[in-house]
Every structure is written in C-alpha cells, then in structure tokens.
Amino acid sequence: MDTTVANTGTEGKTWGGGNRPLGASYGKLMMWFFIVSDALTFSGFLAAYGFSRFKFIKEWPIADEVFTHVPFLHGQELPMIYVAFMTFILIMSSVTMVLAVDAGHHMNKAKVTLYMFLTIIGGAIFVGSQAWEWATFIQGDYGAVQTKGGNILQFGEKVMVDGEEKFKRISIDEFVVTMATERAEHERKNGLWFVTEETLPPYSVEEIYKGLEANSNILVRNQIINDEGEKTVLSREESLRQIKENGQLVVKGANLVVNEYGTSLFADFFFFITGFHGFHVFSGVVINIIIFFNVILGTYERRGSYEMVEKVGLYWHFVDLVWVFVFTFFYLV
Amino acid sequence: MAHAHKLEIFQGLLKFKSNTQKIWGVLIFLTIVTAIEVVLGIYKPDALMHTWIDPMEGGFFATLYNIILSPFIYMKPLNLIFIVLTIVKAYYITWDFMHMRDETSSLRRMVVWTAVFLICYLIFILLQEGGYVFEVYNAEDALIKRDF
Numbered sequence: 001m002d003t004t005v006a007n008t009g010t011e012g013k014t015w016g017g018g019n020r021p022l023g024a025s026y027g028k029l030m031m032w033f034f035i036v037s038d039a040l041t042f043s044g045f046l047a048a049y050g051f052s053r054f055k056f057i058k059e060w061p062i063a064d065e066v067f068t069h070v071p072f073l074h075g076q077e078l079p080m081i082y083v084a085f086m087t088f089i090l091i092m093s094s095v096t097m098v099l100a101v102d103a104g105h106h107m108n109k110a111k112v113t114l115y116m117f118l119t120i121i122g123g124a125i126f127v128g129s130q131a132w133e134w135a136t137f138i139q140g141d142y143g144a145v146q147t148k149g150g151n152i153l154q155f156g157e158k159v160m161v162d163g164e165e166k167f168k169r170i171s172i173d174e175f176v177v178t179m180a181t182e183r184a185e186h187e188r189k190n191g192l193w194f195v196t197e198e199t200l201p202p203y204s205v206e207e208i209y210k211g212l213e214a215n216s217n218i219l220v221r222n223q224i225i226n227d228e229g230e231k232t233v234l235s236r237e238e239s240l241r242q243i244k245e246n247g248q249l250v251v252k253g254a255n256l257v258v259n260e261y262g263t264s265l266f267a268d269f270f271f272f273i274t275g276f277h278g279f280h281v282f283s284g285v286v287i288n289i290i291i292f293f294n295v296i297l298g299t300y301e302r303r304g305s306y307e308m309v310e311k312v313g314l315y316w317h318f319v320d321l322v323w324v325f326v327f328t329f330f331y332l333v
Numbered sequence: 334m335a336h337a338h339k340l341e342i343f344q345g346l347l348k349f350k351s352n353t354q355k356i357w358g359v360l361i362f363l364t365i366v367t368a369i370e371v372v373l374g375i376y377k378p379d380a381l382m383h384t385w386i387d388p389m390e391g392g393f394f395a396t397l398y399n400i401i402l403s404p405f406i407y408m409k410p411l412n413l414i415f416i417v418l419t420i421v422k423a424y425y426i427t428w429d430f431m432h433m434r435d436e437t438s439s440l441r442r443m444v445v446w447t448a449v450f451l452i453c454y455l456i457f458i459l460l461q462e463g464g465y466v467f468e469v470y471n472a473e474d475a476l477i478k479r480d481f
Binding site for chain 2: 021022023024029032035036039040043044047048050051052053054055056057058064079080081084087088091092094095097098099101102147148149150151222229246310313314317318320321324325327328331332333
C-alpha cells in the first residue's frame with residue numbers, strides 16, 4: 001500500500017488530514033447528521049399535523065376527552081395520567097443510558113452492562129404502553145354517528161356535578177334499540193371471490209335513532225368548539241333532526257378511515273406520528289440489545305473505548321427528545 | 334478516554350460535583366417540568382384559557398404589532414407555556430444527556446442552527462397555509478359546505 005500513496009508535503013498542516021476540527025470522531029459526527037435529518041422528518045410530520053389542525057381549528061378533537069384510560073382502572077376518566085407515566089419512563093431510560101455512557105468513559109464494564117439492561121427494559125415498557133394506547137384508541141369507548149358530510153355526532157346527557165351543569169357522555173350500547181333485520185351476507189362463493197366482506201358497524205343509524213327517540217334525556221353534540229372551549233351540545237329537537245336527516249354510519253373506535261372522536265385526520269396523524277415514533281423506539285431497543293451483547297462479550301473492553309455506547313446513546317436520547325414534542329402537541333396543546 | 338464535562342447548569346447557578354450527580358440533577362429538573370405540564374393540562378386554569386392581548390385594528394403598524402406579538406395575541410397563554418416548557422426540556426435533553434454542552438461550538442452550531450432554522454421556516458409556512466385554508470372554508474362567502 002505504501003508505494004501507492006505519494007507524499008504531498010502537507011503533513012501536519014491544516015489541510016493535510018488527520019486533524020479533527022470538530023473534536024468528534026467520524027461515527028459520532030455522522031450520528032449527529034442523521035439526527036438532524038431525522039429531526040427534520042419528525043418536524044415535517046408535526047408541522048403537517050399543525051397544518052391540518054389549523055385547517056379544522058374549530059372542530060379538532062379535545063385530547064383530554066380522547067385519551068382518558070389507564071390500565072387496570074376501568075371506567076375512570078383520568079386524562080393525561082398514563083401518557084405522563086410513559087413520558088417519565090422514557091426520560092428515565094434516557095437517564096440510565098447517559099449513566100451507561102458515563103460508566104463507559106470510566107471503562108467500568110459491569111456498570112455499563114447494568115445500565116444498558118435498564119435502558120432496554122425502559123424502552124420495552126414504553127413500546128408496550130404505546131401498543132396498549134393504540135389498542136384502546138382503536139377499540140373506542142362511547143361510539144358515535146358519522147354524518148353524510150363526514151362529521152361526528154356524539155351522545156350524552158346533562159348532569160349536575162357540584163352545582164355545575166356538565167355534559168356526560170353515554171355509550172351507544174346503553175340506549176340503542178336493536179331490531180332484527182335481514183340482509184344477504186356476501187360470501188366468496190356467491191359474489192366476487194377476491195373480495196371479502198368488511199366488518200359491519202355494530203348498529204344501524206335507524207336503531208340509534210329509535211333509541212334516541214325512546215330516551216328523552218339523551219342529547220347530541222357536534223364537533224364545533226364553542227367559546228368555552230367545549231363541544232357544542234344540541235337541543236333535543238335538533239338532536240333528533242340531525243341523526244334522522246344527516247346520520248349515515250355508526251362508528252365505534254378509530255381507524256384510518258373513520259374516527260369516533262372527531263375528524264378522521266386526527267386518528268390518521270395519531271397512528272402515523274406515534275407509530276413512526278414507536279418504530280424508532282423499537283429499533284432503538286433492538287440496537288441497544290445488540291450493543292448490550294457486545295458489552296457483555298467484551299468487544300469494547302478489547303477495543304479500549306466505549307464510544308459505540310455513546311453513539312447509540314445519542315440515538316436513544318433523540319427518540320426521547322422527539323417524544324417530548326409529540327407529548328406536547330398531541331396531548332397538551 | 335478522559336472527557337472533560339462541564340458541570341454547571343442554569344448559567345452556572347448550580348454546579349455539580351460529578352457528571353453522575355449532574356445527570357440526576359437534570360432528571361429531577363425534567364421531572365418537575367413534566368409534572369407542571371401535566372398538572373396544568375389536567376386543571377386548565379381559566380385565567381390561562383383566554384388570550385390576554387387583543388389584536389390591533391387597521392394600518393401597517395397595527396399589523397406589525399400583531400405579527401411581533403403574535404404568540405400572545407393568537408395563542409392561549411396555556412399553550413404558550415406548554416411550548417416554552419417543551420423547548421426548555423428539549424434544551425436540557427440535548428445539552429446534558431446528549432453532551433452538546435461538551436462539544437465544540439462549531440459542532441453545536443452546525444447541528445442546532447441548521448435544525449432550528451429549517452424547522453421554524455417549515456412551521457411558519459405550514460401554519461400560515463393552514464390558517465388560510467381555514468379562512469377559505471369558514472369565511473362568510475365560502476363556497477364549501479362540510480356540515481350536512
């Protein structure tokens with residue numbers, strides 16, 4: 001090899017190579033560049049979310065009414081609590097990661113192993129929590145009716161809580177009047193063989209209307225946010241009229257097409273952004289596991305430097321950083 | 334690898350004895366900030382739910398005034414607090430967990446200025462456009478009807 005490289009006479013000079021003006025190794029620098037580009041991807045998503053939200057600013061779902069569940073506490077409305085827990089778990093795993101990096105600087109293999117392990121556990125808890133959050137969101141809780149214009153009508157009644165009139169949501173299951181109807185089911189043998197029938201909505205709009213008619217306490221509220229920052233509740237007559245004339249589809253839960261909580265864009269962005277973030281957490285956990293085994297095998301001990309832990313650490317902190325923003329713009333603002 | 338860590342945060346107000354201590358200190362700080370956010374998010378104090386300043390009407394300088402003070406005029410104080418606290422959290426995660434504090438200033442600027450400039454630009458463009466589309470949908474003479 002030596003014979004192919006000519007001496008340029010610039011050795012030791014500024015542009016002669018070999019110096020590191022940024023004081024960081026090649027790998028760390030590239031990790032920083034990747035993080036910048038990934039940050040731009042995420043901000044693209046979040047800015048698009050902001051765009052759609054500004055477009056529908058008067059009717060965007062109120063996050064506190066959507067994410068109210070906590071595992072093992074059925075039927076209690078506890079907005080924010082579980083997401084706050086998830087945020088704390090992720091920050092905590094960031095701390096164990098930075099402690100692992102610190103132990104790496106001191107070449108302390110036992111401590112690096114322990115802290116890497118705790119980081120992986122934290123990441124796994126977070127991904128699991130997010131899966132649960134998704135499942136709860138997809139399953140839905142009260143159900144709603146979608147109008148011909150794609151808007152959502154929800155049900156509830158006015159109750160007095162501490163001398164204040166509040167709107168309490170009622171599940172469609174509680175008042176619906178089910179009617180026996182017959183319809184021909186599509187099967188592969190009697191129709192197009194390559195098409196299967198989609199899952200049907202739980203009830204028809206007519207059944208909902210019958211139930212609404214029978215229960216005079218139930219009112220409908222639409223998506224429009226009023227001056228008090230709450231969704232508009234319609235009068236009894238208007239409730240009946242809206243369901244009868246405009247109701248088209250009974251919706252329970254959320255997916256990429258319909259969303260019982262409000263505009264379907266909300267669900268689309270929720271799945272897309274938290275899904276993309278969750279995928280980052282998942283890949284972070286996988287990379288952490290690989291590095292964890294390398295630490296156990298003593299790869300970095302032999303190499304004489306734990307810089308690899310530092311590089312995955314950067315990625316892991318970045319995932320935490322993104323979550324801080326997702327938390328704010330999806331659950332708080 | 335002996336790394337020199339800068340051990341003070343809050344402009345030198347708080348100085349830690351070791352890097353490990355600093356990490357725990359930052360954790361406590363981030364936890365407090367998150368707790369404040371959650372408490373505000375649950376209780377939503379009425380005083381923070383309405384904007385404090387109204388937009389000025391008429392003239393070039395009124396428009397300029399509205400643009401300069403737009404975070405206070407068009408945003409609920411609560412949301413402004415959330416966004417500021419988020420940026421504070423992001424700062425400490427980047428500076429202390431990602432060791433940005435210990436990097437050379439050229440690396441720091443290369444990463445932070447680029448990202449901050451591009452993200453601000455993107456947010457400005459998209460939110461501006463979103464507000465415009467809202468006007469198209471909801472103005473008095475709008476030809477689009479979605480509530481049927």
